[in-house]
Amino acid sequence: MKIVFLDAATLGNVSLEPISALGELVCYRTSSREEAIARVAEAEVLIVNKVRVDKTLVDAAPRLRLICEAATGVNNIDLGYAASKGIPVRNAVGYSTDSVVQTTFMMILALVGKCRYFDDFVRSGEYSRSGLFTDVSRMFFELKGKRLGIIGLGNIGSRVARVGEAFGMEVSYFSTSGTSHSREYPSISLDELMSTSDIVSIHAPYNERTAGLVGGSELGKMKPSAYIINMGRGGIIDESALAKAIDEGRIAGAGVDVFTSEPLPADNPLMKVRNRDRLVLTPHIGWASIEARERLVSMIADNISAACSASIG
Secondary structure (H helix, E strand, O other), X not given: OEEEEOOXXXXXXXXXXXXXXXXXXXXXXXXXXXXXXXXXXXXXXXXXXXXXXXXXXXXOOOOOOEEEEOOOOOOOEOHHHHHHOOOOEEOOOOOOHHHHHHHHXXXXXXXHXXXXXXXXXXXXXXXXXXXXXXXXXXXXOOOOOOEEXXXXXXXXXXXXXXXXXXXXXXXXXXXXXXXXXXXXXXXXXXXXXXXXXXXXXXXXXXXXXXXXOEOHHHHHOOOOOOEXXXXXXXXXXXXXXXXXXXXXXXXXXXXXXXXXXXXXXXXXXXXXXXXXXHEEXXXXXXXXXXXXXXXXXXXXXXXXXXXXXXXXX
């Protein structure tokens, strides 16, 4: 069985042995459109992360029996056409929950605790010259008793809610699907969530209901002391409006791990925010702890094994 992974570089240096044990694994770090079409000719199993799998690519792989998404979202795959050809598509669900939750609070704590400012204060020599054992020039607040508003209370959002509770935060959420399903936390309107939360944390998928969900109007409803975190998908927040809100002091700051265009263009408005202390940017790494990537590889291998067993049966 020939297994072709078109963009293996997206998984970094994690071992792919669980997959290679199942057949002949051919890995390409990245694949352009033209390269991808040429490389799938003999593929029986195709693994992709961000490579677009459409009619042209599927038709270029006459032996294809299975498409494995090396992620949870499958918006890069033409599911209808794959189904019409009798080719199942399998993704990996839940592998990155712990990693995303941890990264979410890494951002929250760094922003609320003014971590960048205090680190710079010590490294610059200002602390050594100050004559004081401490620096109380910058205010930071405790999470206990503050309101955490979660946009999208799915698997990840629910875990963020529980960690927030462990800090003593009051949790509420906005359902992007319109269905309020939680018995643990109150479901409120987006306007109420934006205006009452001290921390807004986004954990929603990108779809027709969430595209541009948080724009200038919504950001304008936030407290000047509040922070917003986007660990969902780029395009949910209007990046230009966010940069403007930060620079004008209408919100305290933001943490962003996902962007409308990835990698982030050098001319993106977020790259031009003047006060670095109030913005944390990370290169879409929330999903990518070593443990999460190892779980992902294991899930892909399980998907291949299950599909093979089903075809034999």
